[in-house]
Amino acid sequence: xxxxxxxxxxxxxxxxxxxxxxxxxxxxxxxxxxxxxxxxxxxxxxxxxxxxxxxxxxxxxxxxxxxxxxxxxxxxxxxxxxxxxxxxxxxxxxxxxxxxxxxxxxxxxxxxxxx
Amino acid sequence: xxxxxxxxxxxxxxxxxxxxxxxxxxxxxxxxxxxxxxxxxxxxxxxxxxxxxxxxxxxxxxxxxxxxxxxxxxxxxxxxxxxxxxxxxxxxxxxxxxxxxxxxxxxxxxxx
Numbered sequence: 001x002x003x004x005x006x007x008x009x010x011x012x013x014x015x016x017x018x019x020x021x022x023x024x025x026x027x028x029x030x031x032x033x034x035x036x037x038x039x040x041x042x043x044x045x046x047x048x049x050x051x052x053x054x055x056x057x058x059x060x061x062x063x064x065x066x067x068x069x070x071x072x073x074x075x076x077x078x079x080x081x082x083x084x085x086x087x088x089x090x091x092x093x094x095x096x097x098x099x100x101x102x103x104x105x106x107x108x109x110x111x112x113x114x115x
Numbered sequence: 116x117x118x119x120x121x122x123x124x125x126x127x128x129x130x131x132x133x134x135x136x137x138x139x140x141x142x143x144x145x146x147x148x149x150x151x152x153x154x155x156x157x158x159x160x161x162x163x164x165x166x167x168x169x170x171x172x173x174x175x176x177x178x179x180x181x182x183x184x185x186x187x188x189x190x191x192x193x194x195x196x197x198x199x200x201x202x203x204x205x206x207x208x209x210x211x212x213x214x215x216x217x218x219x220x221x222x223x224x225x226x227x
Contacts, residue, residue, distance in 0.1 A: 033214075040219075042218065042219035043204070043217045045214060048213060050213040090159070092158075094215075102147070102208045102213075102215065103149070103164065104215055105161075106158030107158050108157060108158050109157070
């Protein structure tokens with residue numbers, strides 16, 4: 001049981017390049033999330049998927065797109081990377097259901113630098 | 116909207132000192148409350164939780180009590196260790212929604 005896995009662990013991009021961050025969970029969770037973490041800013045929600053087939057914007061969606069490929073996988077795409085997107089990106093999942101207390105399980109993170 | 120406010124860090128303590136990290140929240144209804152911990156280079160992991168008023172969550176010597184009258188969920192530990200050095204996040208999840216609201220995080224340094 002691997003929990004939440006993310007690839008790659010590290011990435012360096014040049015401004016304007018594109019890339020996709022991959023996330024997968026093996027806990028049969030309904031909900032998945034993408035966050036970014038910047039020094040002094042805590043966690044900020046980029047996008048989330050409450051259930052398979054749905055995605056919604058979080059607080060900082062600009063410059064990103066997501067795909068909920070199936071129940072296990074939720075990818076984050078940067079179409080044209082900018083230095084402001086230099087950050088640590090975390091994927092998380094939870095059992096889902098608006099009535100549950102919804103503990104979140106986090107992946108190890110992807111450290112992205114945009115030059 | 117819902118929000119979480121926690122004390123700013125960093126907090127620096129000597130080993131075996133008493134720890135308190137304050138957390139207050141604003142929310143409608145009856146949210147569930149959490150403390151998550153992030154060790155260097157890792158993702159967040161759940162430390163403890165409380166799902167209703169007056170519940171006490173506890174784990175690894177840490178405790179927090181859900182106080183609805185003061186809208187607080189302060190984290191405490193009686194005797195910290197160097198291995199407790201990490202960033203601690205207070206969070207809430209409100210029924211009827213799909214998002215967890217995180218505080219800004221408090222960095223704890225424990226000196227030997």
